[in-house]
Amino acid sequence: MNWLAVWTIYRHEMMRALRTMLQSLISPVITTSLYFVVFGTAIGSRIEQVEGVSYATFIVPGLVMLTVLVQAVNNASFGIFFPKFVGSIYELLSAPVSYLEIVIGFVGAAATKSFIVGSVILITASVFLELHVAHPVMMFVMLAVTCVVFSLFGFIIGIWARNFEQLQLVPLLIITPLVFLGGSFYSISMLPPAWQTVTFFNPVVYLISTYRWTFFGEADVSLPFALAMIGLFAAVCLTVIWRMFRTGYRIRA
Amino acid sequence: MDDTDIILSVDGVAKTYADGPKALDSVSLSIRRGEILALLGPNGAGKTTLISIICGLVSPSAGSVIVDGHDIVSDYRAARAAIGLVPQEVQLEPFEKVLDAARFSRGLFGKARDDAYLQRMLTALSLWDKRRSEVKALSGGMKRRVLIAKALAHEPRILFLDEPTAGVDVELRKDMWAVVEELRSNGVTIILTTHYIEEAEAIADRVGIISGGRLVLVEEKGSLMRRLGRRELVLTLGDGEDLPPALARHGLSRSADGTFVYTFTEEGSLAALLADLAAAGVTVRDLETRRRSLEDIFVELVKNGADA
Ligand SMILES: Nc1ncnc2c1ncn2[C@@H]1O[C@H](COP(=O)(O)OP(=O)(O)OP(=O)(O)O)[C@@H](O)[C@H]1O
Ligand SMILES: [Mg+2]
Numbered sequence: 001m002n003w004l005a006v007w008t009i010y011r012h013e014m015m016r017a018l019r020t021m022l023q024s025l026i027s028p029v030i031t032t033s034l035y036f037v038v039f040g041t042a043i044g045s046r047i048e049q050v051e052g053v054s055y056a057t058f059i060v061p062g063l064v065m066l067t068v069l070v071q072a073v074n075n076a077s078f079g080i081f082f083p084k085f086v087g088s089i090y091e092l093l094s095a096p097v098s099y100l101e102i103v104i105g106f107v108g109a110a111a112t113k114s115f116i117v118g119s120v121i122l123i124t125a126s127v128f129l130e131l132h133v134a135h136p137v138m139m140f141v142m143l144a145v146t147c148v149v150f151s152l153f154g155f156i157i158g159i160w161a162r163n164f165e166q167l168q169l170v171p172l173l174i175i176t177p178l179v180f181l182g183g184s185f186y187s188i189s190m191l192p193p194a195w196q197t198v199t200f201f202n203p204v205v206y207l208i209s210t211y212r213w214t215f216f217g218e219a220d221v222s223l224p225f226a227l228a229m230i231g232l233f234a235a236v237c238l239t240v241i242w243r244m245f246r247t248g249y250r251i252r253a
Numbered sequence: 254m255d256d257t258d259i260i261l262s263v264d265g266v267a268k269t270y271a272d273g274p275k276a277l278d279s280v281s282l283s284i285r286r287g288e289i290l291a292l293l294g295p296n297g298a299g300k301t302t303l304i305s306i307i308c309g310l311v312s313p314s315a316g317s318v319i320v321d322g323h324d325i326v327s328d329y330r331a332a333r334a335a336i337g338l339v340p341q342e343v344q345l346e347p348f349e350k351v352l353d354a355a356r357f358s359r360g361l362f363g364k365a366r367d368d369a370y371l372q373r374m375l376t377a378l379s380l381w382d383k384r385r386s387e388v389k390a391l392s393g394g395m396k397r398r399v400l401i402a403k404a405l406a407h408e409p410r411i412l413f414l415d416e417p418t419a420g421v422d423v424e425l426r427k428d429m430w431a432v433v434e435e436l437r438s439n440g441v442t443i444i445l446t447t448h449y450i451e452e453a454e455a456i457a458d459r460v461g462i463i464s465g466g467r468l469v470l471v472e473e474k475g476s477l478m479r480r481l482g483r484r485e486l487v488l489t490l491g492d493g494e495d496l497p498p499a500l501a502r503h504g505l506s507r508s509a510d511g512t513f514v515y516t517f518t519e520e521g522s523l524a525a526l527l528a529d530l531a532a533a534g535v536t537v538r539d540l541e542t543r544r545r546s547l548e549d550i551f552v553e554l555v556k557n558g559a560d561a
Contacts, residue, residue, distance in 0.1 A: 002330070002363045004360055004363050004364075004365070005361050005362070005363050007360070008357055008361050009361065012353075012357050015353070016348075019348065082346070083346070086344060086345065086347065087340075087342060087344025087345075088345055089344075090310055090338070090340050090344055091338075091358060091361065091403065092361070093308075093309055093310050094308040094309050094333060094336065094338050095333060095361045095362055096329065096330040096331070096332075096333040096334040096362060096363060097361065097363075098330075248312055252309075252310065252311065253270055253271070253311045253312070
């Protein structure tokens, strides 16, 4: 392993984020605060408890996931799309680095950025509510896992996208619906049985369910099954990336 | 030639792009350690494709490349570590600062940070004063230097320069030639592409000509320059006049349009012809000299490609 190269890519990506850090943090914080005001306070006061906690508290894990998923996909897809777009990717392709090292550098940086945003959202949430976290270590582990897995997914999008429109299409058209239908704002058990079945094809369901478990000790989906599904999704992403590099898909003629 | 003297060996490399024509057709080429090779060829000849294959940007459809004993596919790390690439287009991150860009390149190639080296190199490229400037604020010529700085950041043993002086003014061009000369004195092997025959003349040891995806010839600069340096004198005589026998010894050839063409390389032989013309008293209606263009030479070489 060329760890120096991995570190160089990682550092380079983090430095680029530093230049726009304020923007990347302010917008999610404002958005989440709005969610708390609208769903938590205004509407939430009329909703009875869900799974034993107030509605405002119930949506915290889902809200964190919503933001983190969008951030991870955006960060990672932009991270690799940008050098492709300006052409500086020639240097990555001509450097003595393996595809794995490129992926670790870019995905690591995107995941770190999303993790920071996720933590800031949690801090914001704790301003509005008193948060009880049942499994604090697992809570951060799951946050990290989510950041990594969806940064992998974003990386694929970044390689696939030919232009900025395509780059924005996926988060808008795929991620947001998946998160909303993944149980961010409700428990899967509230859905009619047919929809529950459909839901099981949504990888976000497993993330949100597991993440909610780290907060409240209760999950929609059995924990081992959810973890297996998350692992499966990560494996699929890695395989796709590996295939892309092998065949040079949209990066190497 | 001793095998250990060969730093780069290209063997039967071909490339057909997925949605395109055959860009390279079985190119074989050996490059000696420490030499400067200039690749000439018209637009679309395949120069960039050849360089891109050697550097790992394009996968070859056939053939193999060995860089300093390392196969570019099975032993890509060692092969690529030896190579620095200056691409044809300016492809830089606009918001990056010059020094950061060079540091990034060095780290990416797995070399430990060495600011003293980077300072020397950036100074040699007249970039040290601009080290804190963002790339986008630099002029086109300076951006090109940043590309060179990035390629040199990891101290490569082989440097590829894809049209380093396209769109660069005379001053900067001379500067670049000086940089190339200094690299060569440090033992760096250099392969550059250019459209300027004078550039090849000024800095190369050998010249390769690519046309239509084929390497038409590789020749020592001196002998090629003699061929390229050939000039022609076109004589138009009065109506119906033929060449007097006194001029036969000059070996003029008659073209289809009735003019006579005299090929020469040295001033002296031209003077002799003119003196003979005057003595013979023929009517010279027009007299025109022309240097064969690179284009003519390409055409000729491609036609005679087989025996080149
Ligand atoms: N990525 C690509 N996909 C399809 N065709 C390509 C690609 N890159 C180059 N080509 C084609 O391959 C041929 C050789 O191109 P190449 O860029 O190697 O030429 P070149 O000798 O560098 O030309 P120039 O002097 O204009 O830089 C051209 O016909 C070109 O259109
Ligand atoms: Mg070219």
